[in-house]
Amino acid sequence: MNNKKTLLALCLGAGLMATTQANAFWFGSSGYTQTKYPIVLAHGMLGFDSLLGVDYWYGIPSALRRDGASVYITEVSQLDTSEARGEQLLEQVEDIVAISGKPKVNLIGHSHGGPTIRYVAAIRPDLVASATSVGAPHKGSATADFIRQVPPGSAGETLLAGIVNGLGMLINFLSGSSSTSPQNALGSLESLNSEGAARFNAKFPQGIPTTACGEGAYSVNGVRYYSWSGTSPVTNILDPSDLLLGASSLTFGSEANDGLVGRCSSRMGKVIRDNYRMNHLDEVNQAFGLTSLFETDPVSVYRQHANRLKNDGL
Numbered sequence: 001m002n003n004k005k006t007l008l009a010l011c012l013g014a015g016l017m018a019t020t021q022a023n024a025f026w027f028g029s030s031g032y033t034q035t036k037y038p039i040v041l042a043h044g045m046l047g048f049d050s051l052l053g054v055d056y057w058y059g060i061p062s063a064l065r066r067d068g069a070s071v072y073i074t075e076v077s078q079l080d081t082s083e084a085r086g087e088q089l090l091e092q093v094e095d096i097v098a099i100s101g102k103p104k105v106n107l108i109g110h111s112h113g114g115p116t117i118r119y120v121a122a123i124r125p126d127l128v129a130s131a132t133s134v135g136a137p138h139k140g141s142a143t144a145d146f147i148r149q150v151p152p153g154s155a156g157e158t159l160l161a162g163i164v165n166g167l168g169m170l171i172n173f174l175s176g177s178s179s180t181s182p183q184n185a186l187g188s189l190e191s192l193n194s195e196g197a198a199r200f201n202a203k204f205p206q207g208i209p210t211t212a213c214g215e216g217a218y219s220v221n222g223v224r225y226y227s228w229s230g231t232s233p234v235t236n237i238l239d240p241s242d243l244l245l246g247a248s249s250l251t252f253g254s255e256a257n258d259g260l261v262g263r264c265s266s267r268m269g270k271v272i273r274d275n276y277r278m279n280h281l282d283e284v285n286q287a288f289g290l291t292s293l294f295e296t297d298p299v300s301v302y303r304q305h306a307n308r309l310k311n312d313g314l
Helices: 002-027 060-066 082-100 113-123 142-147 155-174 185-192 194-203 241-252 298-311
Strands: 039-042 071-073 105-110 128-134 223-230 270-276
Touching: 039 060, 039 082, 039 113, 060 071, 060 298, 071 082, 082 105, 082 113, 105 113, 105 298, 113 128, 113 223, 128 298, 142 185, 142 241, 155 185, 185 194, 223 298, 270 298
Parallel strands: 039 071, 039 105, 105 128, 128 223, 223 270
Antiparallel strands: none
């Protein structure tokens, strides 16, 4: 049933893209974002496609489609391990390849979506032209390390996991998600802390820097790797989420971060930039586009990257 719902969503997306392309034919399109392969967006922890009318990738898909890109939005478990989320994403990538008629896709993953797309690129490089991470904790998050100090198996851990799992279930329900997998907050925590990230990297090292804050391989098994991220936890006084990210940024001490991910941890493959004046939610143009007035609009950053992929033959 889950696969049927996912396939239906992807088919509807294909229909939308066909309409967009028809409009482009009649009303004109610059072709600026027209990549060779479809762009596939993968959300992070506690993510969704659309929640009560609010899109996770706020204004980004439509901006990419407007100038020629084929864009698919995927949904996986709000809370689970990187491997489990990767398997769910892989099923959808296989469907997208079948629907689009293109042999490969360009994966873009935000936050936990970064390790998620890395899993797909490592397991099925034949289906992936490029993997781009945005604000992803490839070497773990200090916030996850801080939370992991709660003793395993303790009443505190059980209570905390129950609360977070409940939040995941609520998001899953309100967003009408096609994912029916159980919420697994502890699985997410083990994937996103430093020790869990190190174990994942040992199994899937593609694109990961071998030095503390360097760049990784630009291309592995025919897959091109890119990344970018921000380092400003507080960017807009009108955005209430800045308060939460400002608080979580304290777990990083003096390390530059976006509120949930450290600057060096976000680096993978070719680093486009790792110090945008953006916080973790600004990286997907949230909330409601309330981002810094002194930085490039996040939507423009995605458009520029689509053009980069186009120019790289992807």
